[in-house]
Amino acid sequence: MPSSISQFRRSELFKPAIIVPIVIMLFFSIFNLTAPSDPARIAYAFELGVVNKDIGPSLPLVSNQAIKTLSKSLPFKLTIIKDSETAREALSRGEIASVITFPKNFSQLALSDEKLNIEILNSQHLTISETQISSQLPGTIQMALSTFIANLRLAKSNNQAPVSGMLVNTNIETLYSAKSLASVPSPFVMSFTSWLASMVGSILLFLATKQMPLLNRAYLRTLIPIMVMGSASLVLAIVITLTTLQWESFLMAWLSVWLVSVCLSWLFLGVFEIIGLAALLIILPVVQYQSVLSGSMMPVSAAPEWLELIGNSVPFDAIGGAYRAVIFGSDGNLPFTWLLGAALIGLFLSWGSAIFKGRMKRTWK
Numbered sequence: 001m002p003s004s005i006s007q008f009r010r011s012e013l014f015k016p017a018i019i020v021p022i023v024i025m026l027f028f029s030i031f032n033l034t035a036p037s038d039p040a041r042i043a044y045a046f047e048l049g050v051v052n053k054d055i056g057p058s059l060p061l062v063s064n065q066a067i068k069t070l071s072k073s074l075p076f077k078l079t080i081i082k083d084s085e086t087a088r089e090a091l092s093r094g095e096i097a098s099v100i101t102f103p104k105n106f107s108q109l110a111l112s113d114e115k116l117n118i119e120i121l122n123s124q125h126l127t128i129s130e131t132q133i134s135s136q137l138p139g140t141i142q143m144a145l146s147t148f149i150a151n152l153r154l155a156k157s158n159n160q161a162p163v164s165g166m167l168v169n170t171n172i173e174t175l176y177s178a179k180s181l182a183s184v185p186s187p188f189v190m191s192f193t194s195w196l197a198s199m200v201g202s203i204l205l206f207l208a209t210k211q212m213p214l215l216n217r218a219y220l221r222t223l224i225p226i227m228v229m230g231s232a233s234l235v236l237a238i239v240i241t242l243t244t245l246q247w248e249s250f251l252m253a254w255l256s257v258w259l260v261s262v263c264l265s266w267l268f269l270g271v272f273e274i275i276g277l278a279a280l281l282i283i284l285p286v287v288q289y290q291s292v293l294s295g296s297m298m299p300v301s302a303a304p305e306w307l308e309l310i311g312n313s314v315p316f317d318a319i320g321g322a323y324r325a326v327i328f329g330s331d332g333n334l335p336f337t338w339l340l341g342a343a344l345i346g347l348f349l350s351w352g353s354a355i356f357k358g359r360m361k362r363t364w365k
Contacts, residue, residue, distance in 0.1 A: 004216035008224070013208035021201035021228050021261075025193045025236040032189045033243040036181040042129050043075040048137075049087045049096040050080050054106040062107040062152065069148045070100075074140065076133075084121075091123055097130040098122040098137055110149050111156060118145065176328040182243035187323040188296035190236065190253065194260045194319070195287040197232050201225065202268035203277065214354035221273075221350050225265035233257035244327070252326045256334060260319055263343040270349030294320035314338070 008014055050070075054063035071078045079096060081087040087099040099121040103109075109116045120141065122134035178184050205224055209217035237254035241247055271279045286293070292303045293310065295317030300308055311317060318335040325332030 004212065004220050007212055007216065008209060008220050011208040013204050017201065017204035017208045017224070018228055020204055021197040022232040022235055024197040024200060025232045025257075026239065028193050028196070029189050029236050029239040029243075032185055033182040033239060036185050036243075037129075038181055040075070043133070044077065046098075046130055046133050047077045047079055047096045048074070049090060049099040050078055051082075051084050051087050051099060051101040052080065053084075053104045054102045055104050056107050058107045058111060062110040063102040065152075066102070066106075066110075066145055066148055070141070070144055073144050088121065091121060094126055097126055098134040100141060110152060113153075116145075116149065176330045178328070179246055180244045182240075183246065183327050186240050186244055186327045187320055188291065188294065190240070190257055190323040190326075191294040191296050191320045192290050193232075193236055194257050195264060195290050198225075198229070198261045198264035199268055199280075199283055199287050201228055201232075202265050202272065203280075205265075206269055206272045206277075214358045218350045218354040221269045222266070222347060225262050225269070229261035229265060230258050233261055240327075246327065249326050253323075256322060256326055259334065260339065263339040263346075266346035266350070267342040268346065270346030270353075273350050273353045290316065293317065296320040296323070 011017075050067055052061075052063050052067065054061050067078065067080075081090065081096075081099070084099075084101060087096070087101070090096045091099055099119075101119040101121070103117065103119070106116060106118070118141070120138050122131075122137065124131050126134070202225075205221060205228075209220050212220070233254050236257055237250050240253050241250045268279075268283060271283070289307060289310075291297045292307055293300065293316035295311075300311035300317050303311060315335050315338060318332075318338070321332035322334040323332075324330055
């Protein structure tokens with residue numbers, strides 16, 4: 001229907017409907033993949049303040065030995081602070097991220113059979129990464145110091161010098177390795193842009209074709225998403241390839257995002273045709289919650305219970321799993337049955353509504 005395309009090109013929303021989905025995938029991917037976070041650098045930037053009130057009686061102080069053990073076993077910066085008040089002020093200013101305080105009788109209790117108590121001061125007013133690390137810190141420190149004290153007491157009972165090194169060595173094997181820092185956030189970027197570009201593109205296309213003849217707009221709402229999402233996903237695949245340097249994943253990154261985006265666009269357009277833009281009350285939250293539902297940023301099981309229930313009902317995370325398979329070569333396939341179902345529902349609503357409304361108009365005439 002060439003006349004439909006000509007009429008569409010005269011619409012004020014023609015350019016936005018074509019360009020905006022491409023811009024979304026381009027800029028969102030560039031800003032997220034050109035500055036990926038490095039877990040090692042994040043951990044090293046975490047500064048742990050240490051207040052040592054230990055006064056002995058043993059020399060060298062057991063607490064000093066414990067601090068050396070922590071510095072070797074934890075990937076954080078350790079900063080010695082003279083007193084608790086200074087440490088509290090430093091934490092309040094954000095100069096340190098957490099504080100561990102050794103009590104006055106630490107050495108005495110460490111060499112006895114009694115339990116020890118140490119104080120940990122943290123805060124949730126810092127950056128997200130620092131807050132998350134500090135919330136997990138108590139268990140990590142408790143385990144490290146418990147191992148150290150147990151080793152110290154065992155050495156004392158056997159009249160031997162405590163072993164200063166680690167008693168257990170780890171042989172690490174990584175099943176699927178990220179080839180670059182940008183590889184880690186790539187599945188999330190692919191997932192979120194698939195949903196966001198499909199939603200925004202569908203809104204603009206719906207509004208741009210709303211005043212057209214019924215069959216013409218159904219035709220355009222079927223054809224245009226294929227073209228636009230093909231171009232947008234191509235741009236996204238190029239950015240992913242250039243930032244991750246994984247040339248072998250280019251084709252699958254392009255095709256998988258293209259397929260998902262087209263199916264979602266058809267579904268959204270069909271729902272808009274029946275309900276109108278009021279459907280955004282449901283679609284918008286689903287899109288925004290993809291950071292959790294897609295399983296790209298965190299497992300769905302880590303989401304709040306009500307969101308986990310939704311994620312277990314509809315396999316949103318299967319898309320995220322398929323995108324991870326593209327980047328890392330792991331096991332994972334797109335939920336073709338669900339995608340095909342979504343596409344057919346959308347096309348049925350678009351074309352069915354056009355045909356039904358057309359017949360109703362002829363009947364009333």
